[in-house]
Amino acid sequence: MARNERTSRRSSWMLPKDPRIREFYCYQVPDMTIQxxxxxxxxxxxxxxxxxxxxxxxxxxxxxxxxxxxITSSNVYRLLVTTIMxxxxxxxxx
Numbered sequence: 001m002a003r004n005e006r007t008s009r010r011s012s013w014m015l016p017k018d019p020r021i022r023e024f025y026c027y028q029v030p031d032m033t034i035q036x037x038x039x040x041x042x043x044x045x046x047x048x049x050x051x052x053x054x055x056x057x058x059x060x061x062x063x064x065x066x067x068x069x070x071i072t073s074s075n076v077y078r079l080l081v082t083t084i085m086x087x088x089x090x091x092x093x094x
Contacts, residue, residue: 029073037077047088054087055080 030037038052059079063069071079 030077034076034080037080041081041084045084045088047084047092051084051087051091054091055083058083058087 032040041047042052059071063071
């Protein structure tokens, strides 16, 4: 987790050129760690652990298909919420 925090802080200044990816960037970064953000989602949404595994697979797939995409402190929160929501729909509705 600490490595993720360092990576997201270090590359927060880079904005993507692709407008589709720019949608994930926020101008104000939430004042909480990624770990506490995920714990909060887990506590209030009540989705199961398989949803988080699928969400991770989606993020991994995105990074492999678009190597120019960088996860930063400006986009990680929206990216997590979106992938968890899509993964929840996929896993829970099966």
